[in-house]
Amino acid sequence: MKITFHGAARTVTGSQHLIEVNGKKVMLDCGLFQGKRKAAFERNRHEFFQSHEIDCVVLSHAHIDHSGRIPCLVKNGFQGDIYCTAATRDLCAAMLMDSAFIQEKDVEYVNRRRKKNGQRAFEPLYTKADAAKSMAQFVGLCYNRRHQICPGVHLTLVDAGHMLGSAHVILDIVEQETGRNQRLVFSGDIGRPDIPIIRDPEPINGGCDILIMESTYGNRANPPYPESEQELEHIVNETVHRGGSLLVPAFAVGRTQQIVYALHKLHTAGRIPDLPIFVDSPLASRTTEIFRLHPEVYDNEIRDFLLSDDDNNPFGFGRLQYTQSVEQSKALNRLGVPAVIISSSGMLEGGRILHHLRNRIDDPRNTILMTSWQAPNTLGRQLAEKAQTVRIFGDEFKVRARVVSLTGFSGHADRNGLIQFARVMQKRPQQTFIVHGEQDSAESLAEGLRNELGFKQVYIPEPMQTFKT
Numbered sequence: 192m193k194i195t196f197h198g199a200a201r202t203v204t205g206s207q208h209l210i211e212v213n214g215k216k217v218m219l220d221c222g223l224f225q226g227k228r229k230a231a232f233e234r235n236r237h238e239f240f241q242s243h244e245i246d247c248v249v250l251s252h253a254h255i256d257h258s259g260r261i262p263c264l265v266k267n268g269f270q271g272d273i274y275c276t277a278a279t280r281d282l283c284a285a286m287l288m289d290s291a292f293i294q295e296k297d298v299e300y301v302n303r304r305r306k307k308n309g310q311r312a313f314e315p316l317y318t319k320a321d322a323a324k325s326m327a328q329f330v331g332l333c334y335n336r337r338h339q340i341c342p343g344v345h346l347t348l349v350d351a352g353h354m355l356g357s358a359h360v361i362l363d364i365v366e367q368e369t370g371r372n373q374r375l376v377f378s379g380d381i382g383r384p385d386i387p388i389i390r391d392p393e394p395i396n397g398g399c400d401i402l403i404m405e406s407t408y409g410n411r412a413n414p415p416y417p418e419s420e421q422e423l424e425h426i427v428n429e430t431v432h433r434g435g436s437l438l439v440p441a442f443a444v445g446r447t448q449q450i451v452y453a454l455h456k457l458h459t460a461g462r463i464p465d466l467p468i469f470v471d472s473p474l475a476s477r478t479t480e481i482f483r484l485h486p487e488v489y490d491n492e493i494r495d496f497l498l499s500d501d502d503n504n505p506f507g508f509g510r511l512q513y514t515q516s517v518e519q520s521k522a523l524n525r526l527g528v529p530a531v532i533i534s535s536s537g538m539l540e541g542g543r544i545l546h547h548l549r550n551r552i553d554d555p556r557n558t559i560l561m562t563s564w565q566a567p568n569t570l571g572r573q574l575a576e577k578a579q580t581v582r583i584f585g586d587e588f589k590v591r592a593r594v595v596s597l598t599g600f601s602g603h604a605d606r607n608g609l610i611q612f613a614r615v616m617q618k619r620p621q622q623t624f625i626v627h628g629e630q631d632s633a634e635s636l637a638e639g640l641r642n643e644l645g646f647k648q649v650y651i652p653e654p655m656q657t658f659k660t
């Protein structure tokens with residue numbers, strides 16, 4: 192068996208790992224690279240494999256850095272099945288379409304400039320038609336059911352507790368030539384216990400022979416979730432007290448619903464004032480509906496909430512509005528009262544959040560609340576690192592609004608959680624590959640696995656590096 196790391200190698204985005212066994216090629220995840228626009232565009236265009244030779248794809252979860260290149264793969268000739276949970280399949284239907292819309296818009300913008308300079312127009316990475324076509328190849332599965340995906344390879348998906356539908360991928364592989372049995376576990380993104388809405392991650396107690404493991408927060412400790420809810424309460428109240436508004440850049444899927452739910456609970460408990468709350472993201476509105484369609488993956492807390500709350504909807508309440516049209520979004524610029532505006536993109540690389548940011552960044556009464564990991568070279572990373580000035584749509588702005596980072600809403604396990612994920616494995620992996628983390632995080636986790644757990648053969652693959660197992 193061979194494993195080649197085509198993405199998320201010594202970085203976080205672009206998750207793509209190719210397994211070759213029994214003459215077949217299985218791709219684990221097929222994610223978009225995110226970061227500086229031009230570099231990401233080039234990297235996403237490039238493929239170091241033949242798409243038509245891939246036999247099937249297994250998708251750990253719907254986040255775009257794990258699923259967002261699937262339409263490219265299909266456009267380039269991939270005809271096989273794409274296995275994932277049913278909730279991931281439904282989320283991808285909305286998210287890939289949204290991603291295609293962004294690709295088309297981005298290229299339109301670049302091409303206007305290129306046309307002026309007499310340069311050849313670019314094609315979008317993929318279109319809405321490509322995204323729609325790729326949905327025909329998805330196969331939605333349930334958790335904890337075993338399926339044969341190609342000769343000698345059985346797949347089981349286990350709840351990863353990271354976002355709705357997220358999974359750890361277990362491949363039980365019998366190599367036909369040697370008769371050797373091996374279990375490969377690909378962690379996908381590892382969630383954390385006690386975050387609301389979704390269930391806690393399921394441990395892989397049995398262990399495995401080969402482990403491919405994420406390391407986003409391999410060198411960091413995140414505060415427990417309940418503390419973050421209190422912190423959110425404090426931030427909202429403080430901002431309202433100053434007469435300002437709270438801007439929350441958030442991924443439309445997962446983080447937005449978590450924050451809405453936290454605000455709902457704080458509001459119901461009378462811990463925050465009665466202020467208007469807006470979710471300004473058409474994708475967030477669409478995916479919230481998908482959340483409601485999948486109660487089979489909710490945790491007990493949300494189920495209780497659904498049973499006890501009057502309007503039976505944890506993602507909607509009196510003070511909350513979902514804005515759909517551009518006009519509704521623009522109207523938020525003229526709001527004269529303190530409000531909470533949640534909008535995407537989460538790393539501020541595009542989307543409606545940029546208009547709200549431009550409008551509110553130079554007012555010290557406002558707060559910009561960062562709740563997720565920010566890729567290097569993104570506007571979100573600059574703000575999180577307390578840049579004094581930033582460029583939005585080509586214009587320079589002084590950052591006068593308060594910028595606060597709240598890591599406790601993260602859907603990722605921190606260093607302790609990651610080590611714990613590996614610690615419970617009865618069968619210690621013979622080979623471990625650390626992916627999906629910047630260098631420092633990956634090294635810190637590798638060091639922990641070697642020294643605290645005694646793991647042997649722990650590697651941090653280079654991009655495109657191949658290993659024989």
Ligand SMILES: [Zn+2]
Nearest residue numbers: 252254353380
């Ligand atoms: Zn993720």
